[in-house]
Structure formats: structure tokens, C-alpha cells
Amino acid sequence: MPSGMPPCLIRGVRSVDFVVTNLDEAARFYETVWNLDPVAVGDDSRFFRGTAGYHHVLGLHRGAQPAVKRIVFDVADRQAADALHRAVTAAGAKSTTPAVLTTPGGGYGFGCKDPDGRNLAFVCEAADHADTADRPDRPRKIAHLNLNARDFDASLAFFTGALGFRVIDDNAPLWFLHCANSDHSSIVLAKTGLPTLNHVAFEMPDFDSVMRGMGRMKDNGYPIEWGPGRHGPGDNVFAYFCGPDEVPLEYTAEVLQIDDSYQPRPSTYWKFAPGRSDQWGITQPRSARYYRVQRLFGYSSDGDRLG
Numbered sequence: 454m455p456s457g458m459p460p461c462l463i464r465g466v467r468s469v470d471f472v473v474t475n476l477d478e479a480a481r482f483y484e485t486v487w488n489l490d491p492v493a494v495g496d497d498s499r500f501f502r503g504t505a506g507y508h509h510v511l512g513l514h515r516g517a518q519p520a521v522k523r524i525v526f527d528v529a530d531r532q533a534a535d536a537l538h539r540a541v542t543a544a545g546a547k548s549t550t551p552a553v554l555t556t557p558g559g560g561y562g563f564g565c566k567d568p569d570g571r572n573l574a575f576v577c578e579a580a581d582h583a584d585t586a587d588r589p590d591r592p593r594k595i596a597h598l599n600l601n602a603r604d605f606d607a608s609l610a611f612f613t614g615a616l617g618f619r620v621i622d623d624n625a626p627l628w629f630l631h632c633a634n635s636d637h638s639s640i641v642l643a644k645t646g647l648p649t650l651n652h653v654a655f656e657m658p659d660f661d662s663v664m665r666g667m668g669r670m671k672d673n674g675y676p677i678e679w680g681p682g683r684h685g686p687g688d689n690v691f692a693y694f695c696g697p698d699e700v701p702l703e704y705t706a707e708v709l710q711i712d713d714s715y716q717p718r719p720s721t722y723w724k725f726a727p728g729r730s731d732q733w734g735i736t737q738p739r740s741a742r743y744y745r746v747q748r749l750f751g752y753s754s755d756g757d758r759l760g
């Protein structure tokens with residue numbers, strides 16, 4: 454972090470919650486094909502963990518309209534959660550009061566609606582897991598969320614101002630945002646003019662697990678929509694798919710680990726040669742289907758409430 458900037462109080466993305474139209478089928482997919490482990494069940498919801506410590510990385514909720522219900526960030530303690538609450542309130546975001554949570558995994562935190570209509574939450578003291586060893590072919594955690602921005606300037610100001618993220622690279626229309634961990638980026642803002650989800654990336658333990666995941670998806674009728682490839686900013690290996698309800702998903706690995714000495718670079722540095730969309734130059738361009746679904750998923754109206 455450059456000197457003079459306050460420390461970012463966000464330690465990473467804990468989880469994402471989706472509204473799904475077929476809860477049983479989506480739960481089957483995320484357990485048996487995407488390779489997450491079930492960790493909690495409700496009447497109309499299911500929760501899944503990765504191999505890292507977070508109580509869960511994915512929540513599924515039964516509903517009529519596919520949507521992002523909520524994006525949950527990890528913070529260290531109540532002091533940090535309360536400080537973030539003051540910051541988002543000062544930035545004009547509608548929020549709930551920080552409180553002990555009754556949602557699976559519990560903890561303490563609050564929810565808010567950001568200036569572009571996203572449902573965000575900030576949680577500490579959750580019932581996280583002690584067993585955190587990698588397992589071959591199974592996702593660890595959410596590596597990053599790529600978020601389309603309707604009002605890009607307001608979104609960037611909120612994430613860098615109220616939430617303390619740092620712009621670590623830009624490759625227009627994508628801006629890569631770093632928080633208080635060693636991953637190159639945990640949030641990407643996409644200047645697309647839309648208030649929707651671009652995609653969710655799950656981190657695999659290694660490159661081989663991404664390749665095996667691609668084969669497993671293909672075997673189960675989920676074609677590879679883009680990849681395999683290696684991105685520029687973040688240097689991560691990628692493969693993209695459309696999951697249940699066509700939600701845009703990514704398997705990734707080998708995310709660049711950085712420290713305060715990292716030098717951000719502008720779009721002019723990152724542009725690939727004509728005809729290429731990654732470092733290796735072997736992947737086809739993303740499919741038309743994937744291009745379409747990267748724009749579809751909005752935020753549910755009630756996701757800012759966190760009980």
C-alpha cells in the first residue's frame with residue numbers, strides 16, 4: 454500500500470449468494486460437478502464451502518428470477534465492521550445496523566446497497582473451519598468477483614473510498630481492485646454501463662485442477678465458453694462456463710501474489726496483439742453465449758437485508 458493511504462479493512466470475498474430457479478438441481482451441480490462441499494441446509498436455501506476456512510463460499514436461495522442476492526466480504530473484527538459501517542453510511546449507502554447474525558455461519562456484521570444497487574455485506578466472527586488444506590480438483594474460495602458497473606465513477610469511488618480498495622491495474626474496460634490480502638485483485642469493476650454481475654471466479658489449488666474441472670464440466674454438458682488461457686492482469690489461468698440458470702462462472706488458478714512493491718500498470722501495457730485474448734494465444738475468443746450471460750444477472754431487491 455502506498456504511504457498515506459488508510460489500510461483497507463476488507464480481507465477478501467467470503468461468499469456470494471445466488472437466487473436460483475431450481476434449488477435441487479443447482480445444489481446437485483455445485484456439489485457433484487463444481488466440487489464444493491455442502492455445509493448447511495435450509496428450507497429454501499443451501500450453503501457450500503470450499504477447502505479454505507470460510508464457513509461457506511456459496512449460498513443458493515430458491516426464487517423465480519435468477520439474481521445475485523448478496524456479496525459478502527470478510528473483515529477482521531467488530532471494530533473493523535463498525536468502521537466500515539460508518540464509512541458506507543457517510544458515503545450515502547443504505548445499510549442495516551451492525552449486529553450478531555443469524556444467517557448460516559453467524560458472526561457479526563451488516564449489509565448495504567452500494568451506489569450502483571449491489572447488495573454487499575461485511576462479516577466477522579463467522580464460524581469458519583479449522584481444516585484448510587488444499588484438496589486436488591476442489592475450489593478453495595472465491596478468487597474474485599467481476600462486477601459490471603452502471604455508474605462506473607460512483608462504483609469506483611465507493612470501492613476505493615468507503616471500502617478502501619486500491620486500483621492495482623487497469624485494462625479498460627476492466628479495473629482491478631486489491632484489498633488486504635496478497636491476491637492481485639479480489640474485485641474487478643467492468644465499465645459496461647450495466648448494473649449486473651460479470652462473473653464469479655472460484656480459485657482452484659493448481660493449474661491441473663482447472664484442466665480437470667474443464668473436463669468434468671464438459672462431461673456433464675457444460676461447454677467451455679472461453680479458455681483455457683492465462684490473463685494479463687493477475688497472471689491467472691482461466692476457464693469460463695455457464696452454470697445453472699446460465700450464471701457466469703470461472704475456474705482460476707495461479708493468481709499473482711503481490712505485496713506493497715507492486716507497480717500498477719495502465720491499459721496500454723496490457724493490450725494483447727490482434728487476434729489474442731490471453732497470454733498464450735491458443736484459446737478461441739469467448740463464446741457469444743458467454744458474452745450474453747456476462748450481462749444478465751442483476752441484484753435481488755431484498756439482498757441488502759442481513760439477519
Ligand SMILES: [Fe+2]
Binds near residue numbers: 599654703
Ligand atoms: Fe475473472
